[in-house]
Amino acid sequence: MLDFIKVGNYSYLDAVQNLRGTMYEDILIDLHHRFKIGDYPKFDIICVNSLFTFFWDKTIDTIKFAKKFLAEGGVLHAGGIAATLVPAEMQREVGADVKIHIGLLDKPTDFGKTDDVIIDTLPPDYSILEEIDYKYPASDAYFGYTTRGCIRNCEFCAVKILEPVYKDYVDIRNQLLQAESRFGTKQYLLLMDNNVLASAEFDKIIDDLKSCGFAKNSTYISADEYDIAVKNLRDGFNDRAYINKIVRLYDELDKKLSEDEAGKFYIERESRCLLYVVSATKEKILDLDSIARPLFEKYFKQHKRTHYIDFNQGLDARLIVKYEDRMERLAEINIKPLRIAFDHYEQCDIYEKAVRLAAKYKIRNMSNYMLYNFHDTPDDLYLRLKLNIDLCEELNLALYAFPMKYHPLRDTEYFRNRDYIGKHWNRKFIRAIQAILNVIKGKVGRGREFFEKAFGKNLAEFHNLLWMPETMIIYRKKYEDK
Numbered sequence: 328m329l330d331f332i333k334v335g336n337y338s339y340l341d342a343v344q345n346l347r348g349t350m351y352e353d354i355l356i357d358l359h360h361r362f363k364i365g366d367y368p369k370f371d372i373i374c375v376n377s378l379f380t381f382f383w384d385k386t387i388d389t390i391k392f393a394k395k396f397l398a399e400g401g402v403l404h405a406g407g408i409a410a411t412l413v414p415a416e417m418q419r420e421v422g423a424d425v426k427i428h429i430g431l432l433d434k435p436t437d438f439g440k441t442d443d444v445i446i447d448t449l450p451p452d453y454s455i456l457e458e459i460d461y462k463y464p465a466s467d468a469y470f471g472y473t474t475r476g477c478i479r480n481c482e483f484c485a486v487k488i489l490e491p492v493y494k495d496y497v498d499i500r501n502q503l504l505q506a507e508s509r510f511g512t513k514q515y516l517l518l519m520d521n522n523v524l525a526s527a528e529f530d531k532i533i534d535d536l537k538s539c540g541f542a543k544n545s546t547y548i549s550a551d552e553y554d555i556a557v558k559n560l561r562d563g564f565n566d567r568a569y570i571n572k573i574v575r576l577y578d579e580l581d582k583k584l585s586e587d588e589a590g591k592f593y594i595e596r597e598s599r600c601l602l603y604v605v606s607a608t609k610e611k612i613l614d615l616d617s618i619a620r621p622l623f624e625k626y627f628k629q630h631k632r633t634h635y636i637d638f639n640q641g642l643d644a645r646l647i648v649k650y651e652d653r654m655e656r657l658a659e660i661n662i663k664p665l666r667i668a669f670d671h672y673e674q675c676d677i678y679e680k681a682v683r684l685a686a687k688y689k690i691r692n693m694s695n696y697m698l699y700n701f702h703d704t705p706d707d708l709y710l711r712l713k714l715n716i717d718l719c720e721e722l723n724l725a726l727y728a729f730p731m732k733y734h735p736l737r738d739t740e741y742f743r744n745r746d747y748i749g750k751h752w753n754r755k756f757i758r759a760i761q762a763i764l765n766v767i768k769g770k771v772g773r774g775r776e777f778f779e780k781a782f783g784k785n786l787a788e789f790h791n792l793l794w795m796p797e798t799m800i801i802y803r804k805k806y807e808d809k
């Protein structure tokens with residue numbers, strides 16, 4: 328509720344059940360008006376990025392909220408995935424004064440710029456991950472692309488609309504160099520390519536990745552986080568982020584210090600108001616540097632580590648089978664996990680061949696997203712999951728599946744929520760699958776015993792599970808014991 332009082336974003340109210348329309352909503356709105364910060368910083372250009380359409384209400388609220396930060400005559404742009412998929416609906420709901428940007432930012436003239444910089448090729452600003460209150464799971468990763476678009480047009484997929492032109496090659500080397508010099512070396516490289524195996528420049532891409540330190544078995548020395556944070560503070564690069572970061576690092580350091588060192592360090596921090604982020608300042612942090620740095624050097628050793636690459640959107644099994652030489656080349660980089668799409672059981676032969684080829688080239692750590700609730704049946708999902716278990720056993724693989732529920736992204740009835748039910752599914756079955764997935768944290772790993780417990784030994788047992796009350800699915804052990 329504090330967040331609502333501070334910023335007035337209604338999605339915070341919506342997060343509390345049965346609050347809207349009550350007197351508490353009125354009280355909170357009143358508090359927001361009384362305590363709101365009217366003195367917002369003002370900007371000439373604001374760009375709001377949108378993600379999945381099913382976060383619709385939050386997205387629309389956020390875009391409207393951003394209007395408060397516009398300077399007189401300023402322009403507010405809304406772009407990204409939801410804006411590209413349903414631009415007319417977005418325009419209608421955010422108002423005519425917002426400019427909707429459709430597609431990528433891949434032209435030098437985007438937003439009326441007059442330089443030749445292509446925004447899409449710039450490295451992301453990783454410092455924003457230091458501004459948040461929780462640890463972003465992929466905070467030790469670079470994000471990038473080596474290709475854009477896809478050669479296919481699968482019915483359930485939005486890539487053809489989001490990135491309509493297949494681009495064989497995006498030079499990632501410079502992005503990685505720039506990111507490394509500003510943010511330090513990261514362990515993982517998450518590549519968002521939709522279909523890298525279709526690229527005519529595939530060999531060049533693999534060579535690029537190897538030259539950037541991602542060759543199989545290559546190692547690097549982990550980054551000195553304290554030094555990077557201080558350097559960025561000295562450069563004035565996102566002070567807010569790096570003040571946050573340094574105070575967090577002080578707390579981590581504190582746990583490693585001897586009792587005597589900890590007592591002295593506490594007094595030094597306290598005398599400079601550096602115990603908490605709210606009172607910390609850049610000047611005081613730099614002032615403490617001569618005391619803090621030797622302690623960080625003593626207790627935070629840099630280590631030799633291995634880099635890993637993850638083609639996060641998955642690889643096309645059909646192209647793995649078609650171009651075995653490309654799988655062989657993939658094995659030259661430290662790929663972990665190798666994700667192979669497996670969206671329908673009819674593709675099982677191709678899928679199985681692709682997995683066997685990966686195993687042939689000694690890639691043993693694999694994963695896949697499995698679409699369900701589309702044209703498939705529940706049995707189709709079960710058989711795909713079971714095939715993975717069989718392959719894991721036979722080929723000694725670690726193969727994790729992430730079943731993902733299909734949502735129509737442009738259907739006017741369903742794009743703003745997650746209510747769609749596929750023609751072979753019903754609400755009970757969907758909830759049963761979600762209950763099972765909740766228990767196993769969304770991923771179905773190796774281990775027959777575990778799988779058979781979660782999904783049943785055969786289709787008949789699986790059907791029983793689908794009809795079982797959710798509470799009994801979740802607390803199966805308790806009910807079985809009784």
Ligand code: SF4
Nearest residue numbers: 477479480481484521
């Ligand atoms: S192959 Fe993958 S990225 Fe390409 S259209 Fe199909 S689902 Fe989308």
